[in-house]
Amino acid sequence: MTADLNAFTHGPQPRLAGTPGGPLAGLSFAAKDLFDVAGFPTGAGNPDWARTHPVPQRHAAAVAAMLRAGAELIGKTQTDELAFSLNGENAHYGTPVNPRAPGRIPGGSSSGSASAVAGGLVDTALGTDTGGSVRVPASYCGLFGIRTTHGAVSVAGLVPLALRFDTVGWFARDADTLRRLGPVLLPEGSAPPAARLVVPRDAFALADSAVGAALVPALEALCARLPATEAVLAPRGLAAWMAAFRTLQMRDIWRTHGAWIERTQPRFGPGVRERFAASAKITDAAVAEAEATQAEVRARLDELLLPATLLVLPSAPGIAPRLNTPPAELDEFRARAMSLTCIAGLGGLPQVSVPLGEVEGCPVGLSFIAPRGADRALLDFVAEHAAARRAGC
Numbered sequence: 001m002t003a004d005l006n007a008f009t010h011g012p013q014p015r016l017a018g019t020p021g022g023p024l025a026g027l028s029f030a031a032k033d034l035f036d037v038a039g040f041p042t043g044a045g046n047p048d049w050a051r052t053h054p055v056p057q058r059h060a061a062a063v064a065a066m067l068r069a070g071a072e073l074i075g076k077t078q079t080d081e082l083a084f085s086l087n088g089e090n091a092h093y094g095t096p097v098n099p100r101a102p103g104r105i106p107g108g109s110s111s112g113s114a115s116a117v118a119g120g121l122v123d124t125a126l127g128t129d130t131g132g133s134v135r136v137p138a139s140y141c142g143l144f145g146i147r148t149t150h151g152a153v154s155v156a157g158l159v160p161l162a163l164r165f166d167t168v169g170w171f172a173r174d175a176d177t178l179r180r181l182g183p184v185l186l187p188e189g190s191a192p193p194a195a196r197l198v199v200p201r202d203a204f205a206l207a208d209s210a211v212g213a214a215l216v217p218a219l220e221a222l223c224a225r226l227p228a229t230e231a232v233l234a235p236r237g238l239a240a241w242m243a244a245f246r247t248l249q250m251r252d253i254w255r256t257h258g259a260w261i262e263r264t265q266p267r268f269g270p271g272v273r274e275r276f277a278a279s280a281k282i283t284d285a286a287v288a289e290a291e292a293t294q295a296e297v298r299a300r301l302d303e304l305l306l307p308a309t310l311l312v313l314p315s316a317p318g319i320a321p322r323l324n325t326p327p328a329e330l331d332e333f334r335a336r337a338m339s340l341t342c343i344a345g346l347g348g349l350p351q352v353s354v355p356l357g358e359v360e361g362c363p364v365g366l367s368f369i370a371p372r373g374a375d376r377a378l379l380d381f382v383a384e385h386a387a388a389r390r391a392g393c
Contacts, residue, residue: 005097006078007115009033013075014040022070024184027177029170030125032113033076034083035060036157044159045079045090045109048266060157062126062168062185069184074122077112081272082257083128083161085109086136086334087321091269095323100142101362104320107137110169114141117171124172124181130161131249132316132341134169135367138353140320142363144178144382145171148375150348153185162252165245165345175386178352179379191374194381195308197228202238203313203343206336211318211364214357218366222312222385231304233311234297238339244293245342247286250279271327294346301347305371310381313340315353315365343369350375352382 008030014037018024033043036056043050059067067073078096080088088111089095096115098106106115110127114137117125127134129147138145146169153168160166168185172178199219204212222228234241253276261276268276305311317336344351349372353365370378
C-alpha cells in the first residue's frame, strides 16, 4: 500500500517511537519532507536541494514536539518542489495518489501527507501552508486540515518558502484527532467559543456552481445553529487580494532561495521553474503597493472577525483536477484557489477545512477562518460541529 500511494519519499524512512504515556501515545504520524528529522536528508521535493544541504542533526521543532507527546513517526512524505505549488505533481518523484479521488491530483504542496492520511497509512501528518498547501489538499482528499495562525507554531528546522506567510499545519481523517494535536503544537489560547458566522458572498462566487450547491446543506445546518450574516470581503475584488499575496510571497521566496538558485542552477519541473523565475522580477514598487493592500486586508478582516466570529467559505473552487490537466487550465484554477486561500494568508489567520460536500464522487471542503490566535477555539468548534452532525443535530 505504501508504494501504491507514492506518499512517502524515496529511500530509507525514519521510524521513531514517541515518549511512552504522552498525550499523543498510540497515534502514528508522518512529516512532510520540509521538516528536519535528525539523521535523514531533508529533500524539499528536489534532488538538488538534497544534494547541496547537509543531513540535519536535530529534529524540527514540530517533529520533536510530536515525539515528546508520544506520537510515533513512521516516515517523511512527498512535497512539491520547495513547496512552491498547489498541485502535488512532482516532476522528479511522481504524484502521490489521491485515495478519495483516483485519477485526480492530491493537491500540494503537502501532497504526500494528505495522501498518507487519506489512505490510512498514518493517523495524522504534518504539513506546511503558505498559500493553501494544507487547506487545498484537505479539500481534494476529503480530510480535516488546519493552517495555524502565523507564528503560532515554531518553524524551526523547517525549509522555508515565504517567511511572512509560512505556517505549520496538519491533517486528520476525523475532527477529534485534528483537535488532539492542538494542545501539543499550539500555545494556550483564551478565545471565546464561536457564536456567529459571516458568509462572504464574493468567496462563494469563486467556487464552481456544483461545489456551491454541494456545500449548501452543510451551510444551512450551520446557520440553523448560529446566527449568520452575509458580507462582501473585498470591495475591490478578491483578485486584487490574491495579486498582493502573490507579490509578497514571491519577494520573500526570492530573498530566501534566490542566491541558492543562482549558485546551484537546480533542475525544477514545469510550473515551478516559471514561478521561481517570476519571483526574481518582483520590484520594490510592487512590494510597497502589495504591503499597502495587505494593511487594508487586515483592517477589513479585523472589522469582520470580531471575537467569537468565524468566516465560512469554500476551501477550494472545485474538486481535485484530473491528472495531466493542461497547464493553462491548472493556472486558471490556481488563481481562483489562491483568491480563496490568500484571505487567511494575508490576515495571518487560522483556517480549518472540513470535508462537508461531494461532487461527482469527489470530496469538497468547507472552511472556517477564525480571529488571529483563536486556533484552539476553532479546533473545538470543528470537533463539536462534527459530533453534532454524527448525532443528527
